[in-house]
Amino acid sequence: MIDEAAERTRDLAASPPRGRHRHGRGRTAAMAVAWVAAGCAVAGIAQAARAGALDHVPLLDHAVGAGAEAAGGGLLLAAWWSRDRRWITRTLPALLLSIAGVVGLAALVLWATGTVNDAYPPSFALWVGAGFAAIAGCPLVLRRRRSGPAPHRAPAWRRAAAVVAVPVTAAGAFMLIDQQYGIWPQIGDVLGHSGALDAQQAHNLIDGTATPGGHPPAQGVIADLDAPATRSHFQHRSGVVFLPPAYFGPDRATLPVLVMLVGSPGTPINWLKSGHGQSTDDAYAAEHHGRAPVLVVVDQNGSATGDTECVDSPAGNAETYMTVDVPAFITGTLQIQHSSSSWGIAGFSEGGTCALDLVLGHPDIYQHAIDFGGDARPNLGNPQQTLQHLFGGNVAAQQAHDPARLMSTRHYPGVTLWFGAGADDTRGIAVGEQLSAAATHAGIVNHRFVDTGGHNWQFAGTGFARVLPQLCDEMVVSRLSPAPGRPGRL
Numbered sequence: 001m002i003d004e005a006a007e008r009t010r011d012l013a014a015s016p017p018r019g020r021h022r023h024g025r026g027r028t029a030a031m032a033v034a035w036v037a038a039g040c041a042v043a044g045i046a047q048a049a050r051a052g053a054l055d056h057v058p059l060l061d062h063a064v065g066a067g068a069e070a071a072g073g074g075l076l077l078a079a080w081w082s083r084d085r086r087w088i089t090r091t092l093p094a095l096l097l098s099i100a101g102v103v104g105l106a107a108l109v110l111w112a113t114g115t116v117n118d119a120y121p122p123s124f125a126l127w128v129g130a131g132f133a134a135i136a137g138c139p140l141v142l143r144r145r146r147s148g149p150a151p152h153r154a155p156a157w158r159r160a161a162a163v164v165a166v167p168v169t170a171a172g173a174f175m176l177i178d179q180q181y182g183i184w185p186q187i188g189d190v191l192g193h194s195g196a197l198d199a200q201q202a203h204n205l206i207d208g209t210a211t212p213g214g215h216p217p218a219q220g221v222i223a224d225l226d227a228p229a230t231r232s233h234f235q236h237r238s239g240v241v242f243l244p245p246a247y248f249g250p251d252r253a254t255l256p257v258l259v260m261l262v263g264s265p266g267t268p269i270n271w272l273k274s275g276h277g278q279s280t281d282d283a284y285a286a287e288h289h290g291r292a293p294v295l296v297v298v299d300q301n302g303s304a305t306g307d308t309e310c311v312d313s314p315a316g317n318a319e320t321y322m323t324v325d326v327p328a329f330i331t332g333t334l335q336i337q338h339s340s341s342s343w344g345i346a347g348f349s350e351g352g353t354c355a356l357d358l359v360l361g362h363p364d365i366y367q368h369a370i371d372f373g374g375d376a377r378p379n380l381g382n383p384q385q386t387l388q389h390l391f392g393g394n395v396a397a398q399q400a401h402d403p404a405r406l407m408s409t410r411h412y413p414g415v416t417l418w419f420g421a422g423a424d425d426t427r428g429i430a431v432g433e434q435l436s437a438a439a440t441h442a443g444i445v446n447h448r449f450v451d452t453g454g455h456n457w458q459f460a461g462t463g464f465a466r467v468l469p470q471l472c473d474e475m476v477v478s479r480l481s482p483a484p485g486r487p488g489r490l
Contacts, residue, residue: 055188060179060458069127069172075165076134079141079158095137103129121180127173134165182274182457183266189273196222196240196269205248206335220244220282220292222272227298227329232312232320239268239298241334242278245290256342256475257330259322259366260297263349263373264307268297274457275348280465284472293344293472294336298326300354309378310354311401313390322354323362341414342475344368348460353378356417356435360406363415368475370418372463373428373455376435377402403435407442416474417446420463424454445474 048054059065080092103125141154141162153159184190197205202223226238247255260271272278277295285292300310300318308318331338343366347355352374359369378401380386391397399405419436421428432448439446451466453459 050191052188052193055186055191055193057187058185059175059187059190060182060185062176062179065172065175065179067172068168069130069176072130072134072165072169072172075161075168076130076137079137079162079165081158082154091140095133095140099129099133099136102132124177124180127176130169131166131173134162134169138162138166180454180456182461183270185274189269192269194222194240194269194273196224199224202241205243206333208248217245217248220247220278220285222278225329225333227296227321227326227333229321229325230328231324232317234316234318234321234325235302236321237268237299237302239296240272241297242272242281242295244281244285244292244294246285246292247294249290251291252335253337254339254342255291255336256293256472257336257344258293258295258368258370259326259343259345260295261300261310261345261347261351261354262297263347263351264301265305266301266349266351267304268299270457271295271297271346271348271460274461275464276461277464280461280468283465284468288472293468293475294330294334296326296330296334298322300351307350307380309350309380309390309401310358311378311390311397314392315389319358319361322358323365327365338365340364340367344370344471344475346370346372346464347374348372348457349374349455356403357401359415359417360403360410360412361401363412367415368418368471369416370420370464370467370471371432371435372420372460373422373425374431376404376431404438407438407444410442412442412444415444416471417444418467418471419446419448420459420467421450422453422455422459423450425459428455 080087082088106128107125142159143153154162178184188194202221202225205221205223220242223241223243224238225241229236244255246252260268260275260277262268262270272295277297281292281295298321300322301308302316302318306315308315310318310322312319327338327343330336330343340363345355345358345366345368347353347370349372352371354374355369356371356374357378359366378386378390378398380389387393387395387398391401417435417439419432421432423429429450432450436446436448447467447470449463449466451459451462453462
């Protein structure tokens with residue numbers, strides 16, 4: 001009898017009361033409802049984003065980005081708060097050390113492969129590390145652990161914090177890094193919602209079959225038109241063009257042209273959106289009866305992280321593409337007459353290096369270069385790597401693409417050069433001073449300026465708006481440029 005009573009007592013102790021069962025089931029049901037509601041909310045937001053409803057939501061608000069990162073940090077602290085000795089002494093230190101190792105390894109790979117040659121703030125490591133920590137720590141908090149006779153899970157509030165921390169820290173890191181470079185000003189830019197006409201619509205517009213009543217558009221339009229690599233066979237991503245209102249009138253053939261080049265990493269549409277090329281060109285056209293340069297944005301790198309420096313190399317014939325195929329596209333498909341005095345190239349970062357080198361190497365095709373934050377010469381970060389990968393070890397070919405050497409050995413009548421850098425871009429400022437001095441010594445009309453920003457699209461957009469009016473004077477109107485050999489001032 002005593003044994004039976006003891007056994008019943010143990011059974012009662014092992015099984016919770018019925019009320020506790022009901023309470024546990026109710027809590028489980030509430031959690032299930034919460035997860036379903038969260039999933040529906042996420043799905044709704046994703047659908048709205050795909051439909052374009054969020055396209056104009058800004059991403060460059062620093063307060064919002066910093067707030068998201070701070071909120072993510074708070075959620076991580078909440079998710080990791082525990083009195084479990086094993087968690088404090090073993091699991092959490094191992095997690096943090098692993099994340100530090102992953103972030104360090106990623107930085108080393110980016111540097112060793114040359115994927116990112118430009119310096120970036122040390123805070124990037126903290127932001128990226130927080131995102132990795134949230135992702136890696138989430139399953140550790142959610143798992144059912146056994147530290148005694150029965151398994152147990154972290155409290156619901158810790159598990160919820162661990163899950164929510166993942167998107168919040170990721171969003172904060174993305175926004176803060178994006179704000180450093182200004183690559184995606186709005187959500188629509190991230191999703192590739194450029195508002196561009198497709199190729200068929202663009203061709204109809206060019207042919208005049210899509211202008212109702214023969215009236216040109218009130219504003220310029222972006223069109224998905226790409227320069228085919230007919231001669232160069234260069235493997236490239238599709239480009240876009242921006243056509244000002246006057247393009248759809250009788251002045252089409254005589255409009256000036258600016259070929260636009262982004263840096264590496266980068267995407268062609270960056271110049272129109274991140275660099276505000278579309279709005280800047282439209283604003284100029286509005287003050288000049290619809291006349292403004294046609295912006296031809298092409299890909300000279302072949303991929304988001306490619307870096308050809310616009311030379312014909314073992315990686316592809318980028319220079320031939322830029323000097324043969326792109327001009328043929330402009331005169332053929334876009335029906336604009338070639339005139340080197342009204343054709344130019346604008347580039348940012350590696351694109352700026354390309355712009356200067358192409359104009360100095362081919363002034364019979366392009367006579368105007370905007371070099372924003374470019375290098376002094378084609379450069380892959382390492383001299384030996386540059387010589388081998390870009391020029392196949394041919395020193396003479398490398399020297400033929402050195403701007404300083406070109407400006408000291410050739411004459412450039414009619415050529416104008418613009419060198420610009422952000423106030424925080426000390427390297428860009430130094431290179432601009434060096435190249436402007438070389439151009440002045442060679443008698444080339446040139447302008448140099450420093451504006452707000454750093455080596456980012458915020459500066460490039462501001463700089464382009466600053467340069468365009470006087471550049472258009474030099475390209476088409478009255479040649480109101482400084483005396484040869486003297487740098488201009490803005």
